Amino acid sequence: xxxxxxxxxxxxxxxxxxxxxxxxxxxxxxxxxxxxxALILLFYLVFYCFLAGMFALTMWVLLLTxxxxxxxxxxxxxxxxxSFLQQYNDTxxxxxxxxxxxxxxFVQDEAEEKKVCSFKRGLLKACSGLSDTNFGxxxxxxxxxxxxxxxxxxxxxxxxxINCTVKKDTPVQMAYYPEMGRIDKKxxxxxxKKAHENYVQPLVAVKLLLGKEDMNKEHSVECRVEGTDLKxxxxxxxxxxxxxxxxxxxx
Ligand SMILES: *[C@@H]1O[C@H](CO)[C@@H](O)[C@H](O)[C@H]1NC(C)=O
Ligand SMILES: *[C@@H]1O[C@H](CO)[C@@H](O)[C@H](O)[C@H]1NC(C)=O
Numbered sequence: 001x002x003x004x005x006x007x008x009x010x011x012x013x014x015x016x017x018x019x020x021x022x023x024x025x026x027x028x029x030x031x032x033x034x035x036x037x038a039l040i041l042l043f044y045l046v047f048y049c050f051l052a053g054m055f056a057l058t059m060w061v062l063l064l065t066x067x068x069x070x071x072x073x074x075x076x077x078x079x080x081x082x083s084f085l086q087q088y089n090d091t092x093x094x095x096x097x098x099x100x101x102x103x104x105x106f107v108q109d110e111a112e113e114k115k116v117c118s119f120k121r122g123l124l125k126a127c128s129g130l131s132d133t134n135f136g137x138x139x140x141x142x143x144x145x146x147x148x149x150x151x152x153x154x155x156x157x158x159x160x161x162i163n164c165t166v167k168k169d170t171p172v173q174m175a176y177y178p179e180m181g182r183i184d185k186k187x188x189x190x191x192x193k194k195a196h197e198n199y200v201q202p203l204v205a206v207k208l209l210l211g212k213e214d215m216n217k218e219h220s221v222e223c224r225v226e227g228t229d230l231k232x233x234x235x236x237x238x239x240x241x242x243x244x245x246x247x248x249x250x251x
Pocket of ligand 1: 089090091092
């Protein structure tokens with residue numbers, strides 16, 4: 001008895017379940033007519049196009065406010081740090097300006113393409129790696145090459161030079177190249193990677209003239225940029241305008 005009663009109910013169930021996909025009487029697919037589906041798809045198409053448009057617009061406005069040449073936020077780097085560097089390529093320096101005026105800023109704010117003052121390795125004389133390819137390391141009087149990190153638009157006042165000291169009772173003799181460890185002002189300002197493509201930082205080489213009594217000992221050397229308004233004594237940042245390293249020469 002129960003089975004005969006169940007059968008028609010089952011049939012109805014399957015047909016209404018099928019109808020929820022496609023109902024041939026009303027022509028509805030998943031409960032919507034074709035025109036209703038068309039409308040809802042159109043709505044979503046327009047909606048997402050609108051969202052994409054909004055995104056593109058805000059992105060475009062944001063990009064308009066950015067400068068290709070200078071990063072917007074540079075508050076963390078008002079003063080240059082110092083660091084070491086590999087050797088320069090004189091072939092490339094030949095192509096740069098040879099006649100920048102010594103001791104004067106090379107300001108070229110208007111120029112579309114910023115020119116670059118050359119820095120020849122020859123300026124570093126004994127530390128140029130030209131006459132002594134070992135940079136003094138083989139005879140126990142090593143050269144250390146120093147540079148200021150690049151900061152866009154930086155104009156150091158005064159006459160910057162590098163002064164190194166060895167923490168030790170009797171001072172260690174040092175030779176600076178170029179003379180007095182000077183950093184010429186003609187290498188400032190720097191205009192950024194895009195505008196100032198081939199820019200090279202001026203280098204200062206310090207040759208530690210260690211004597212016999214300095215051998216087999218570790219020496220702490222600290223170098224600072226001096227003679228300017230650049231910070232070199234910040235307690236919180238020991239790389240601001242200065243650099244320190246250790247040297248030990250074995251006999
Ligand atoms: C210097 O640069 C030139 C030109 O790019 C290149 O041909 C040459 O190999 C470079 N020399 C060194 C020592 O890197
Ligand atoms: C270099 O620094 C030392 C130690 O701070 C100082 O005594 C010396 O006068 C400085 N030399 C120059 C040329 O500034």
